[in-house]
Amino acid sequence: MNATTPSAGGRTPAATVDGVVTRSAGREIPEATVARLPVYLRALHAMLERGISTCSSEELAVAAGVNSAKLRKDLSYLGSYGTRGVGYDVDYLRYQIAREIGVTQDWPVIIVGIGNLGHALANYSGFRSRGFRVVALLDADPALSEKVVAGLPVRPFAELDAIVAEQSVAIGVIATPAEAAQSVADEMVGAGITSILNFAPSVIAVPEGVDVRKVDLSIELQILAYHEQRKTPSVSEPEQGASA
Amino acid sequence: MNATTPSAGGRTPAATVDGVVTRSAGREIPEATVARLPVYLRALHAMLERGISTCSSEELAVAAGVNSAKLRKDLSYLGSYGTRGVGYDVDYLRYQIAREIGVTQDWPVIIVGIGNLGHALANYSGFRSRGFRVVALLDADPALSEKVVAGLPVRPFAELDAIVAEQSVAIGVIATPAEAAQSVADEMVGAGITSILNFAPSVIAVPEGVDVRKVDLSIELQILAYHEQRKTPSVSEPEQGASA
DNA sequence: TAGATTGTTAATCGATTAACAATC
DNA sequence: TAGATTGTTAATCGATTAACAATC
Structure with a gap:
């Protein structure tokens, strides 16, 4: 039982994934x-x-x-x-x-960091049909603050709080360089965001109650490389491969 | 679109990873x-x-x-x-x-599908320092075959076999729309590629011995949404959140 | 020696799988 | 009823974790 006042910056209970949190039914899905x-x-x-x-x-x-x-x-x-x-x-x-x-309705999402990847994410058409709606794009670079990407204006990072509050955003996507990721995450959490999808290649620390998922291109490739290395014996190290 | 004859589920579990494959040492890493x-x-x-x-x-x-x-x-x-x-x-x-x-040397990698995402991947600077080198970009669209992206010319998909053989490519990245993913994977496998990183939102079937890893943006977001939904009780469904 | 920290053990926990009783 | 397929059980497998003996 938690009498969470579902309010701003709301640090939801604890445990989050564990139990504790009030669940509609007692179902515990692994x-x-x-x-x-x-x-x-x-x-x-x-x-x-x-x-x-x-x-x-x-x-x-x-x-x-x-x-x-x-x-x-x-x-x-x-x-x-x-x-x-x-x-x-x-x-x-x-x-x-x-x-x-929980995707019978759309979740409003913001993307921070509109470089090549942020650009691609903003244009990704799969979001809408999968339960998400990109409501804002943010970037710290003032040079971008004029541009329109995927039909949305790129807004200054300073507007984060206002946007999150205004649109009731709970999910944020980080597509910045690694160096910026932690501070962006901190700001997101401060603004009230409680779920973060992190594309930056760095581990970010967040308070309890905030969920982070990480997508890391080179980690995925390295996992493939590990298995690949073991497939084709012979030959020194990489540089071998598919001599069909 | 892929009503494929299921020759194997995605991911290629055990088989490949388990025994069978010749391993340099007997070490079995989970x-x-x-x-x-x-x-x-x-x-x-x-x-x-x-x-x-x-x-x-x-x-x-x-x-x-x-x-x-x-x-x-x-x-x-x-x-x-x-x-x-x-x-x-x-x-x-x-x-x-x-x-x-296996990343003490660089693995040559190709990217197929040079849309927004392929563009972003081609420009991702992290590959080089993490053990990978993008050696070619391919796209089926002839309109792209003139362009240069991240310093590399976009080449016609028909050149796949030649490129893979020439550069000993073992790892391929799919950044095409979902509809094209299976046939691209088939061609990759035919050309000799044995590890695939799939960004297209579809399950691809590959023969045993070929590893597939999948990165799916909306799946990651949906996992976050599931937990988010359980965090903030009260209020109908989404659209809730930080009502300051 | 005394303090620190690894490498490993063993207990626990969670996920997968085959098999089959329930039931349409 | 006979055939098909779910939902669940129980056994197995793999991953996590705390604790500590080994040892620098």
């Missing part, structure tokens, strides 16, 4: 499952577009790239939305997952 | 550890830049955002590179991790 729900959602969308109205756990599992036991186990945390002997109604399951994730 | 090694590497780099030549597991753990028990456990898979009572030599440990990951 992190690994949470991370896969969006994948199922996307697969269901694709099925709907292809006019498929019913599917089995096996079919959905294949479309999502997992095995069907895992899929059924994952869905079981949400409830019983299938029919034994028949399968799942695609549109119904899609709605239930969207509701569970 | 996936979770492999995914963290690049983070340690980055933290060590940052320390070196700040002139720090020695660190304890506690200090490195803090810099990497993990706890020190996990860090020491992770490092123990590589060997014993620390000194009890003293700590780690930053430069020595950095080298050992880089060697383990």
Whole structure:
């Protein structure tokens, strides 16, 4: 039980991911499952577009790239939305997952750092259809403050507080250089943002109650390199490869 | 669009990573550890830049955002590179991790799909210093085939085979729309590429022996949204937040 | 020696998977 | 009823963590 006054800069309870937080139902969905729900959602969308109205756990599992036991186990945390002997109604399951994730309505999002990557993110068309709406672009560089990117004016970083308050922004995206990331995160948290997607290649520290997810291009590549190195034996180190 | 015959789920789990593949040493490093090694590497780099030549597991753990028990456990898979009572030599440990990951030399990488995102990736300066070198940019759109992006000419997709063979490319990055991803992946595999970093929002199927990692912006945001939804109770759904 | 910190053990926790009873 | 497929159980596997003996 927490009587959180849902107010500005609201440092939500603690634990966040753990328990503690008031949950609508007592359902405790494992992190690994949470991370896969969006994948199922996307697969269901694709099925709907292809006019498929019913599917089995096996079919959905294949479309999502997992095995069907895992899929059924994952869905079981949400409830019983299938029919034994028949399968799942695609549109119904899609709605239930969207509701569970919380993307039945759009979340307002801001992007800070409008360099090459910020530019690409601002133009990414997938946000809108996936439950997000980019409401503002911010950059510390005054030279950018005139430009319009993806239909939105680039605004000075100083306007952060006002924008967050005005638009009730809870999610912020950091696309700045590594050096700026921590201070941008601090400002975001100060303004009331409680979820951050960090594209800058640095670890940022945030108070409890704030969630951070990190996307790091070179880390992903390095993980691939590790396995690649072990695939092609022989030859010194890299520089080898696909002698087809 | 990819009603693909499921030859394999995404990611290519076990098989590739497990046994089968010839490994230089018998060391079996857990996936979770492999995914963290690049983070340690980055933290060590940052320390070196700040002139720090020695660190304890506690200090490195803090810099990497993990706890020190996990860090020491992770490092123990590589060997014993620390000194009890003293700590780690930053430069020595950095080298050992880089060697383990396989980034003591540069891996040639190609990027397919030079839209907004491909553009941003091509310009990402972090690749070079992290063990990768972008050797070619490809796009199916002939209109782009004149342009130069990040100092490299955009080449027609048809040149894929030649480029991969010529430059011994083992790693490819897909930055195309979702619809094109599967066929691009097929062509990459055909050309001899065995590791793919996929930015397109779709699950791609690849044969065994090929590794795929996926970076999906809206999936990351949806995971944040899920937790965000549970943070601020009250109020309908989204659109809530920092009502100052 | 005394203090510090690693590398490792063992207990715990969480995630995956196969198998199958429930049931449409 | 017979066939199909879910939802759940239980076994297994892998990852995390605290604690501490080894040792600098």
